[in-house]
Amino acid sequence: MSLAPPQPLPLRWHLVRLVSGTLLPAVAFAAVIAFQLARLERGTVEKRAVHSARVLAESFEREMSGSIQALQALAESDRLDHGELEAFHVESERVRRTQPSWRHVLLLSPEGQPLVNTAYSFGAALPPLAERESFARVLETRQPLVGNLVVGQGARKQLAFPVRVPVVREGVLRYVLTAVITPQSLAGVVDSPSSDNADEWTRVLVDREGTVVARTREPARFVGRSATRPFLEKTRAAVEGMYADVSMDGEQVYVAFSHSSRSGWTAAIVSPRHVLDAPVGDSMLAVGGLGLGLLLVSAGGAWVFSRRLARSISEAEAAAAALAEGNPPRMEPSSVRELARLGEALDRSRLLLREREAERDAHLASAEAARAEAVAATRAKDAFLAMLGHELRNPLAPIVTSLELLRRRGLAQTPEHEVISRQLRHVVRLVDDLLDVARITRGQMSLHRVPLELASVVSRAVEAASPLIEQRRHALALHVPSSELPVLGDADRLTQVVANLLTNAARYTPPGGHIRLRAHDHEGGIALVVEDDGQGIPPELSSRIFEPFVQGPRSLDRSEGGLGIGLALVRSLVDAHGGRVELHSDGPGRGSTFTVWLPRHVQAELPVPEEVRKTSVPPAVGAAPERPVRVLVVDDNVDAAEALAELLGLSGYEVAVAHDCEGALSRAEAFRPEMALLDIGLPDVDGYGVAERIQDRLGPASPVFAALTGFGQETDRARSAAAGFRRHFVKPIDIDELTAFIESLRPARSGAA
Incomplete structure (x- = not known):
């Protein structure tokens, strides 16, 4: 007669035992050295830095896990079973559009021959495989993995790294499916810390070969370069930790790192050295022996109580991986009630996942029809x-x-x-x-750029807007230097920009108001500012004022006129010149200020305007009248x-x-x-x-x-x-x-x- 299995306990009891085994010795240790808390600030900061590195590594792993799961779902396509590569090319492109971080999708044969590349039309000549190390490891292990950063073999020679998934049918590896991801897509991972640690300075992701893939500080300068030699030695010798180093910028820093065993990548938090070099003195040595003993006791207790829990969690992880591959999840009965229920939930999730895939395909078809x-x-x-x-x-x-x-x-x-x-x-x-x-919407706006002085543009714009300004009896004040403000632009389009701003100010300023136009050097470029004391712009409208056909409150007689497209043209034309336009208004009745920033054009001498050249040519003396x-x-x-x-x-x-x-x-x-x-x-x-x-x-x-x-x-x-x-x-x-x-x-x- 077999004994009935013991009733599983709730997970919280296991966690209580785990926390008791790890934290009680630490609490006792903290009570003994309470008077030394000030000197232990460095230890606290180090732990926060290492934790931040670990969180960064986990964030990266979650990002890559999402891509791996999407690739594994794509690998189950029936198109691959029937060798319909052209149809699989279309399906891969559709899936790629749902993954913002993917640059393109590759399908490779076991020999490394590219078969499908969504960056090229089907049937076109494809560039060779750029990163073979991870490809070889996929063939060897038949497990999904993240590759290293390399220079692509395409025409653009962009930096990118692969996420590879094996495509296995009946125990035979048929293909290797790859998503190519650019370093820029990791900006959201490194730029979004999960804590408010003000001591963090630079956040870095380094691939298996020690190449910098993502960096919060000067990424264009350092991405693609190899990390420092001490960094490579330290991170290959330990899973995580912290050490003193000299940064790639040449600064004295401390580096906290966490090495991911799943991808082989390393996350690092680089902090200025002076933050951690607070005086800790001999008090750390006085309590070091006691602290070490207590920490060993804590680690031993945690290891004893967590063995069973770790085994059950590993089984749950394996079941989840099977579900991601489309296989039925299988878990042995667990002593943890929640993990036992998790196994049941995973089985239900498999059925639900199939339903969601069908819904997704239907939604994609509907979206394509709508487009x-x-x-x-x-x-x-x-x-x-x-x-x-x-x-x-x-x-x-x-x-x-x-x-x-x-x-x-x-x-x-x-x-x-x-x-x-x-x-x-x-x-x-x-x-x-x-x-x-209409031209701008279709991308058909063309510019004829020549070097010119901003004063000439302002003069033409004022002439165009003067009838409306005079009609409404406004006082116009000009503060624009006649020279030293060179720009490279289309004179007609820039005149249209300034005239639209003046006309807008004249329309929305009550008769007898004041308009001021000034220009000056600003942030290495040229700023042109149009101010008025008119009716102003409500805060809820400020964010949409540059959109076509958006207008402020109008009177019943529509005395202001216009279609609401003048400011939309201003923004489009300024953007086309490499500049920007901004609005500031304190609210209704308090006027508006529009600021246009344009790049300064540097050259020895501006050409003489065409109208000046024409007028400078003297007429022929004694020329006979022409018929x-x-x-x-x-x-x-x-x-x-x-x-x-x-x-x-x-x-x-x-x-x-x-x-x-x-x-x-x-x-x-x-x-x-x-x-x-x-x-x-x-x-x-x-x-x-x-x-x-x-x-x-x-x-x-x-x-x-x-x-x-x-x-x-x-x-x-x-x-x-x-x-x-x-x-x-x-x-x-x-x-x-x-x-x-x-x-x-x-x-x-x-x-x-």
């Missing part, structure tokens, strides 16, 4: 914005041209004309801002074409007008223009086709072509240039820009004659 819908919606929105800009610019073109005609005829000296001009400029600006947001340039305007918008022709006529040019392809061909043959301004969106035959037909008829006598259209995207400009158009004008056209282009044709035409 496809979002991409389609974004494309439709971009197409709508482009068409909206075209449709808005077409009716604006004849209005702008007609207003310019009235001005040149002296009929625009009325307040009503000024109101129309001001509001029309506002509408044109809104259309341009809306299309700029008028003949210009052909082709636009199906009759109002726009007639108004532009009349305006060009007032500017001294001979102009002919046509509204379709047939009219353009007949007028070109009879008029023989030197320049043809063609609307791209003509009916029946577009502007490109009209240009081809004119060239076929006139041959070498064909005019210079310029495009006129409501589409102003980069793709539109590239297409017109490829079709042979010399310039691409966007409606409503700038008459000064057009006349400057026509005048630039005179030397070429006269030289040809």
Whole structure:
């Protein structure tokens, strides 16, 4: 008759016995040396440092355990059983996106031949294996492990380390599955201490070969370098401890370390030596013998009482590992009630894990479908914005041209004309801002960077924003040096940044307010500050004020105007120039301060601006007057074409007008223009086709072509240039820009004659 197994005791009783065996001698020891606590501060600090190193090592192990479990789950894929490597490539990429720390996933044959690499398309040539030591150990032990930091074999030559898992089928190792992880992904592990130890200085992770993989202080300088020789000797001689050393920075330090037996990596906490070198004196020696004896007793008691508990925990660990590999967990009956229940919970977890995997696959499929819908919606929105800009610019073109005609005829000296001009400029600006947001969203914003002085940008921006500032009777104070503030940037886009900030300040400041614009050196760069005493910005809106279409509280009459995209453009353009923009506001009614920081451009001398070069060229003395340039305007918008022709006529040019392809061909043959301004969106035959037909008829006598259209995207400009158009004008056209282009044709035409 077999005896019934003893009833397992609760875990707390085992812990009580363990704590009693280890801490009671220590309590007695502490009572004896209570008067020496001040001198034992160093010991306390050392223990905290070693504990911090141990916590860092455990944090790393938890991070790697998560990756190993994810790889083991992926290794169970049916695709590998059937050799469907292309399908496994797709599945690996899907799993990789769920693991933020993974750079890419590799599948290797037992011979070390790369079969799948998610960093490359399937079937592409793959780089050879970079780190073979851990690969060989996987083949030998058939256990998951973490490799060493090496330089990758890809084109980028990045530092990375592998986490490898064997893929075994029916007792045969079929593949080795690897997740490649970069040192940057460990920043969260080393930068998030679990304690508030103010004495910690630098936190370091070192791989099995002694190479620094992660470091809180100057990682770009030290990651990839070998640790110091004393560090390697000490950490290979003991599991954990603390010793005096000279850091990689050359500082006198103490190093607390903890060596992980599972991965072979070492975690270290480097502290300044002066923190621990407090006077401990002879009192430590006086009680050292007694303390050592008591600690030995404590260690012996802990060892005796923890043997059974350790054996049960080891079985639980093995059962958990089996569960991670997809095998049924098995545990012998334990004397610890909680561990016995743990075995039952692990078996239930195996079933639950299978259900969660099915749910995960369903969620991934749903997310992929949602992403496809979002991409389609974004494309439709971009197409709508482009068409909206075209449709808005077409009716604006004849209005702008007609207003310019009235001005040149002296009929625009009325307040009503000024109101129309001001509001029309506002509408044109809104259309341009809306299309700029669309370009930035698609990543199509291009910059033409040249060296320039910030003062020239501010001057142009103030000129653009002056009408609104004067209309609202604001006092504008400028404190911008005329020189010594060089930047490398796009003059038009930087002018847009400053003008948007001034316009924003003018709109949200009550009439008669104050606006201040200043610029100065700051943090090795240049700071431009726009301050106002307007209505301010609520705290809940400050974090979102630079997002598109986000605006502060508006009055019922919307007197402030705008679409809420000006500040979004400011941030995007400043970011594109390598700078940053910040907002400070003390709240509603207390004004706002916008600060733009731009990198300083260092060079010997800034070039002379183009407008200065143009004005510095003296006119030819006694030059004979040239005959008028003949210009052909082709636009199906009759109002726009007639108004532009009349305006060009007032500017001294001979102009002919046509509204379709047939009219353009007949007028070109009879008029023989030197320049043809063609609307791209003509009916029946577009502007490109009209240009081809004119060239076929006139041959070498064909005019210079310029495009006129409501589409102003980069793709539109590239297409017109490829079709042979010399310039691409966007409606409503700038008459000064057009006349400057026509005048630039005179030397070429006269030289040809």
